[in-house]
Amino acid sequence: MMAGELALAALAILLASLLALVLSHFLPLLLNPKAPRGSFGWPLLGETLRFLTPHASNTLGGFLEDHCSRYGRVFKSHLFCTPTVVSCDQDLNHFILQNEERLFQCSYPRPIHGILGKSSMLVVLGEDHKRLRNLALALVTSTKLKPSYLGDIERIALHVVGSWRHQAEGRKEDGGAKQVVAFCEEARKARERISSTVKGIIEERRSPGSCKKGDFLDVLLSTNELSDEEKVSFVLDSLLGGYETTSLLVSMVVYFLGQSAEDLDLVKREHDSIRSNKGKEEFLTSEDYKKMEYTQHVINEALRCGNIVKFVHRKALKDVRYKALQMGGMLFSVHQSVVLLDLAAILVSSQGTSKRFTPFGGGPRLCPGSELAKVEAAFFLHHLVLNYRWRIDGDDIPMAYPYVEFQRGLPIEIEPICPES
C-alpha cells in the first residue's frame, strides 16, 4: 500500500472513531425524547467541569442557574462520564429517596468507591447495606443510652474550646480551587493511610494485655456479624462521614453567627440562662439540650445555608414515570444516573425557613449520625458563646467545590470573655 493510502486509511479510522465517540455521547439525548430537557456538553467531558465549578455555597452557582432557568428544576445532563438526570425538585427527590432499592439505588461514581472502599456503607447495596446499617443504628442507639454519652461529647467540646484560650485565632488553611483528579487520588491515598492506622488500633485492642474501654470500638469488635474488613470500613465511614461534615457544620455556625450580632445575642442569652441554673463545672444534661431551642434554629439555618452535602447520587433500577413531571413519558430509563440536589436550602434562604430541606438525605439511607452532629454543634456553641467573642478575619466565605470548604480555612479573631466576678 502506498504511503498516501495508509495516511488516508488512518484518517478514515480516526474520523470513524470520532464519529462513534460523538454519537455514543449524544445518542442517549436523542433516544429518549420524553426524558427531561437538557444538554450533554462535550463528548467524554460532558458537563462535569461546569457542574463542579466552585461557587459560594449559599448560591446556585452558574451551572444550576443557567440549567434551571433554561430547562426547569429537573433536567438532563452528562456528568461523571454518564448520561444523568439532575433533580432539584423536592417532591421528586423525596420520591426517589423513599424508593431506594425498589425503583432506585445508591450509586456513586467509580472514583468515590476507590476513596470510600468497597465495604463502605455508602457503596454497598441490598442485604449487605441493610446488615451494616442495622448495626450502625444499633450502635447509635446503645451509645445514646450510655450515661456518659452527653458528657463525652461535652468533654470534647470543652477540650477544643479550651485549647483556644492561648491562641490568637482559629485554624488557617490554604484555599484555592481543587483539581478533581488530584483530589481523588490524594483522598484514596489518605483513606489507605487511615485504614492501616485503624487496623493497627484494632490489633492493639485485640492483643492479650489490652483492657476493654467499653467504647464504640469495643462494641464493634465484639460483634460477629461483620468481617474484619467491614469493621475497619465501618470505623472509616464514621470518621470520613462524620468528621469533615460535623466540623463544617460547626464552622458554618461560627461563620453565620459572626455575621449577625442579633442572633448571637439571642444564642448567648439562651446559654447564659441554661448555665445560670448550673454549677460552673457541671455537665450539660439532655434537659439542658432540650432548652437550646434558638440554638437548634441556628444549627438548622447553618445546615440549610451551608449546604454541606450538596448532592447525592442514585441510579434508576427500572424505567420510571413520575406523575405531573412527565405525564405518560419516561423520566428515568433503566440504569440512568440521577443526581439529587437540595435547592430548597438555597432558594428559601432569603424568604424564611423551609421545614422541608434535607441536609441529611432521606429514606433508608438517612444519615445515621444526624443527631450526633447536632448535639456536638450545640455543646460546642454553648462553651464558645460563654467563653469567647469572635470576629471573622477578612471576607472568607463557604464555597462549594462542590463539597463545602472555606477558602482560607475561616480564620477568626477570638477574645476570651473574662468572668464578671
Ligand code: HEM
Ligand atoms: C453535619 C453533619 C452531617 C451531614 C450534613 C451528613 C449528611 C449525610 C447525607 C446527606 C447522607 C446521605 C447520603 C446518601 O443518601 O447517599 C449521609 C449518610 C451517612 N452519614 Fe452523614 N452527615 C453528617 C454527619 C454524620 C456523622 C456525625 C456520621 C457518623 C458518625 C455520619 C455517617 C454517615 C453514614 C455512615 C452514612 C451512610 C448511610 C447509609 O448509606 O445508610 N454522618 N450523611
